[in-house]
Amino acid sequence: MAIREVLGIYKDLDSAVAAADALREAGFERAEFEVLSNAPYPEGTFGEESGIHRLFVFPLIGACCGFAAGLLITGGTQLANPLVTGGKPLLSIPPMIIIMYEGTMLGALIFTVLGVLFESRLPWIGKALYDTRITAGYIGILVRTAPERESLAISALRKANPEDVLTEGGSVGGTAPAAQ
Amino acid sequence: MVTHGHELQRTWELAPRDVLDAGLQWVRSLGTGRRLMALIALALGAVGAIALVVGPLLSGYANRQVWAYTAVAFVYLMSTAAAAPCLSTALRVARSHWRRPVNRVAEIWAVTLIIPLILYLLLLGTLPGTENRLSIWFGWPLSPWLWGAILMVSLTGAGYFFLWLSSLPDLAIVRDQTDSARRGLIAWLAGPWRGSHRQWRMIEKVVNNAGVLYVLIYVPTMTVFATDFIISMIPGYFTAVFPAYFTISSFEAGIALTIVTMAVLRRWGGQQEYLGLEQFWALGKMLLAFALLWFYFWWSEFIIFWYGRTPREINVLKYIMAETYLWPFVLAFLLNFALPLLILMWNPIRRSIAGPTVVAGIVLVGNLIDRIRLISAGYSVPDITQHELHEIPAAYIPNLLDILILAGAIGGAVALVLFTFRVLPFPSIWEVTGGLWLRAHRPFKHTRVIVVGKPE
Numbered sequence: 064m065a066i067r068e069v070l071g072i073y074k075d076l077d078s079a080v081a082a083a084d085a086l087r088e089a090g091f092e093r094a095e096f097e098v099l100s101n102a103p104y105p106e107g108t109f110g111e112e113s114g115i116h117r118l119f120v121f122p123l124i125g126a127c128c129g130f131a132a133g134l135l136i137t138g139g140t141q142l143a144n145p146l147v148t149g150g151k152p153l154l155s156i157p158p159m160i161i162i163m164y165e166g167t168m169l170g171a172l173i174f175t176v177l178g179v180l181f182e183s184r185l186p187w188i189g190k191a192l193y194d195t196r197i198t199a200g201y202i203g204i205l206v207r208t209a210p211e212r213e214s215l216a217i218s219a220l221r222k223a224n225p226e227d228v229l230t231e232g233g234s235v236g237g238t239a240p241a242a243q
Numbered sequence: 244m245v246t247h248g249h250e251l252q253r254t255w256e257l258a259p260r261d262v263l264d265a266g267l268q269w270v271r272s273l274g275t276g277r278r279l280m281a282l283i284a285l286a287l288g289a290v291g292a293i294a295l296v297v298g299p300l301l302s303g304y305a306n307r308q309v310w311a312y313t314a315v316a317f318v319y320l321m322s323t324a325a326a327a328p329c330l331s332t333a334l335r336v337a338r339s340h341w342r343r344p345v346n347r348v349a350e351i352w353a354v355t356l357i358i359p360l361i362l363y364l365l366l367l368g369t370l371p372g373t374e375n376r377l378s379i380w381f382g383w384p385l386s387p388w389l390w391g392a393i394l395m396v397s398l399t400g401a402g403y404f405f406l407w408l409s410s411l412p413d414l415a416i417v418r419d420q421t422d423s424a425r426r427g428l429i430a431w432l433a434g435p436w437r438g439s440h441r442q443w444r445m446i447e448k449v450v451n452n453a454g455v456l457y458v459l460i461y462v463p464t465m466t467v468f469a470t471d472f473i474i475s476m477i478p479g480y481f482t483a484v485f486p487a488y489f490t491i492s493s494f495e496a497g498i499a500l501t502i503v504t505m506a507v508l509r510r511w512g513g514q515q516e517y518l519g520l521e522q523f524w525a526l527g528k529m530l531l532a533f534a535l536l537w538f539y540f541w542w543s544e545f546i547i548f549w550y551g552r553t554p555r556e557i558n559v560l561k562y563i564m565a566e567t568y569l570w571p572f573v574l575a576f577l578l579n580f581a582l583p584l585l586i587l588m589w590n591p592i593r594r595s596i597a598g599p600t601v602v603a604g605i606v607l608v609g610n611l612i613d614r615i616r617l618i619s620a621g622y623s624v625p626d627i628t629q630h631e632l633h634e635i636p637a638a639y640i641p642n643l644l645d646i647l648i649l650a651g652a653i654g655g656a657v658a659l660v661l662f663t664f665r666v667l668p669f670p671s672i673w674e675v676t677g678g679l680w681l682r683a684h685r686p687f688k689h690t691r692v693i694v695v696g697k698p699e
Binding site for chain 1 (some may be wrong): 260263390393397399401404408414416418419420435437439440444445446447451453456459460467523557645677680681691
């Protein structure tokens, strides 16, 4: 199904929160719009619920893989090539610990990078409306919705006194055009 | 506004727009002074690189002593520049608000990690194989080279990852708001960052985790390097405390480097509004604590050798503390512990900007002397396969090339930081602004107080 995007640009926090409220009143689900800003706001500022993320799983899996690789390299090589150790244990534990630790940390690091990219949806490969005014301190409310609800989204965004409203076709202005 | 002797930070009086303007102004105003400083530091780095080629590299690896000051440069950068991001992590984990402008000061030193990485790879040739000698590796295959290199590469990767993540939102601001940076490296580094709610939620969590990961790699890396470059190079130096001493003294130097950088930014970078008494005072307390820890770990090691008094232990003490390197040790003791304690124990000095700054400068010099003492001792023993020192080697006196290598490594690191500061805003716009949203001005009886909230 085709998805249309509409981006409302707001100069201040109060207008942006009002826009989020207007969208909800117009029947838009929270998942249908997102807030863009140049600094983080406290959780729940725009009435959003705490979402679930699975970031912690990534370093955990990476650490397990790294540990297993470290154990395989150290233990496996010693067991595969059992050298005469003069009565001492075949497995040399202290250096094994260092290498297993290295493997664990390296695995956790690599998987954390992958986790960040995945959970942040970076790089963004889909289309996304954006405006550089957002990093200048404006707040953007980006609506993704069905084509038939695009005009509803525009009118909801306009209720909160936006600086501008952008669609995939370009700017449609912050206020509705005057009736002829 | 002054209450209970606390100077309330001017930052909390600012509006988010002020922070954005200050950060962008920092990037746009690439004044001649800053450019000149960066070029001088770069020239120093280039001279150091030439000295490294002319001296140790052309001499080869037959005589390890020629590499002593390359190893000093490596270890000193690991003890200062590489330790600074650990401080940032500690402050993030503690979730204090005063740390918001400090984080970037500490984290930006991670950009220099490429220099110790290169130096380490060059120094691998000076480390003998671990068969038939005492080491932490028990003769493990390809030790110490491969496994130390994995640690160093991991640390460098983690450091750059940490710095990139904490800078990502500000890089996007620079990408969008400055014309020259729209294309090229900054746009590439900022990627498609849009500042969506999901991205904010992610980055706030991940930056902390990346910092913790960096510390988790830093500590074992320093532990391994303390044994590879110092303990196992000095026959008879059997100690379990030294790696902890080495790491703790590095944390002390990392805090000192952050304070000195803050003072420079305040004095010459016009950052008085963001780096005030609150930050210097708090870090001064940490510096004092780590100066005491320096003594504690040194004493814990020293007392074992002192009471043991076997010929092996006496020779080690004579070599690194009492005879050969007596004056470097005395200076290290004074500059890392005694003077910081004697100066910072006074409340008016600790509660100032100049006091912690002066002590931080002293600690940086003290740490350098300590590293010169330890590495020179480690690189001056002709036969490291012995179980104890039978003859105490003479002290290694540096030549001009050694001094140039050391100065070049430090200059190169400073140049990297200065060039990075040309594209990275100060203060961190997203972190300081994020803190301002949590602030509220409230009347309280006859005065007005600023309330800073913790959202979770």
